[in-house]
Amino acid sequence: MKxxxxxxxxYASTRFPGKPLALxxxxxxxxxxxxxxxxxxxxxWVATDDERIKExxxxxxxxxxxxxxxxxxxxxxxxxxxxxxxxxxxxxVNIQGDEPFIQxxxxxTVCQQFDDASTQIATIxxxxxxxxxxxxxxxPKIVTDVNGFALYFSRSVIxxxxxxxxxxxxxxxxxxxxxxxxxxxxxxxxQITQLPQSSLEKAESLEQLRxxxxxxxxxxxxxxxxxxxxxTPADLKRAELFLKEINQNS
Numbered sequence: 695m696k697x698x699x700x701x702x703x704x705y706a707s708t709r710f711p712g713k714p715l716a717l718x719x720x721x722x723x724x725x726x727x728x729x730x731x732x733x734x735x736x737x738x739w740v741a742t743d744d745e746r747i748k749e750x751x752x753x754x755x756x757x758x759x760x761x762x763x764x765x766x767x768x769x770x771x772x773x774x775x776x777x778x779x780x781x782x783x784x785x786x787v788n789i790q791g792d793e794p795f796i797q798x799x800x801x802x803t804v805c806q807q808f809d810d811a812s813t814q815i816a817t818i819x820x821x822x823x824x825x826x827x828x829x830x831x832x833x834p835k836i837v838t839d840v841n842g843f844a845l846y847f848s849r850s851v852i853x854x855x856x857x858x859x860x861x862x863x864x865x866x867x868x869x870x871x872x873x874x875x876x877x878x879x880x881x882x883x884x885q886i887t888q889l890p891q892s893s894l895e896k897a898e899s900l901e902q903l904r905x906x907x908x909x910x911x912x913x914x915x916x917x918x919x920x921x922x923x924x925x926t927p928a929d930l931k932r933a934e935l936f937l938k939e940i941n942q943n944s
Contacts, residue, residue, distance in 0.1 A: 697805055697877075698783035699735040700775050701727055702768035703791030705744035709926050714747050714791050716930055719937045721754075723924060726794035728756045734798040734805075735787060741775035767901050769876070773887040776880070784808075787877040792924040794933065796875065803915040804877045807842075810913065815886075815905060816877045817844075818915045819870040825861055827871070834872040834900055836914055844912040847872055847900050870914070873921055876902075886910060 703714040703724050710716070714724035724740060724747060731738045740751045743763040751758035759778050765771040772788050785808050789796055800818055807816035819836045822828045828835065831849040839845055846852065855863040863869070878886070886905050894903035902912060922936050923929065 695785060695808060696783045697735050697737075697785045697787055698776075698779075698781050699731045699738040699787045699789055699801075700772045701731065701738060701740045701789050701791050702771045702775075703740050703742045703747050705742070705747055706763075710924070710930075713924060713930075714742070715750055716924075716927075718794055718924075718930065718933055719941075722750050723794050723930075724751060724791050725754050725756070727789065727791055727796065728754070730794065730796045730798070731789050731801065734801040737783075739775060739779060740791065741771045743771075769883070769901060770887050773883055776883065781880070783880060785877050785879055786883055787875070789875055790923065793875075793921055794924065795922045795936065797917075797919050797921075800873070800875060800917045800919055800921070803917050804875050807913040807915050808877065808879070812911070813913045814879055814882045814910050815902075815912045816915060817902070817912055818873050818875055818917050820873055820917050820920060822864060822869045822871050825864050828864065828869045834898075836870045836872045838870070838914050842914055844902075844906065844914050846906070847898070847902055849898055849900070870916070873917065874923075882910065 707713045715722050740758040741761045742748055748758040759775045761771045761774045776786055804816050804818050807813050828851055834847050834849055835852050836847055837845045837852050855866045858866050889904055889908050892904040892907040894907045922933055924933055
């Protein structure tokens with residue numbers, strides 16, 4: 695089975711314009727993402743709508759493809775890129791361009807979900823460490839069935855643990871945090887990008903609910919490694935400290 699990674703990277707971010715080109719430990723964020731990804735998937739492309747990002751990627755020896763500036767989601771950008779590349783990959787892995795610490799083990803976990811021929815889409819989750827994090831609406835929760843397929847994603851705390859004090863819920867149920875790495879079989883990617891927005895997606899502002907609501911199944915792998923994404927300049931400062939810790943301990 696052939697895997698290819700596509701990394702969507704926009705320049706015009708509301709909270710952090712130019713984020714992919716921001717320097718982290720002397721390298722652009724997008725370069726750090728690319729280098730992490732290619733440890734596990736040798737063929738990787740950056741899908742962007744900005745020539746500056748494309749030039750930056752090509753300057754460090756990476757591959758980049760220009761895509762429309764009008765896409766509403768990273769998934770749509772990835773589909774356009776896959777078409778332009780004319781890839782013959784069986785599975786396309788979507789890794790966000792603001793995840794410079796994505797681990798090879800996490801990418802491997804999402805890819806391993808396709809060992810099962812019934813897997814259409816895959817993602818990963820990580821057990822929450824504390825209830826404060828579970829309560830955060832910016833950390834979507836996943837509930838899965840006994841076979842590891844997602845039943846639902848929500849910004850709310852799901853499930854509700856009845857009859858127990860809220861602060862004890864984590865000891866009563868293994869709440870699972872969604873990490874935003876996806877992989878899709880090639881034909882499934884074509885199909886889901888043709889779907890209109892769904893009511894659940896609009897309600898929760900979670901794109902993956904469109905796929906679930908239309909009957910697609912998402913298999914969820916479990917990782918115990920946390921990611922450190924970058925959404926704001928403050929996140930970049932935290933990432934600098936995290937990188938220094940890694941370098942000191944290596």
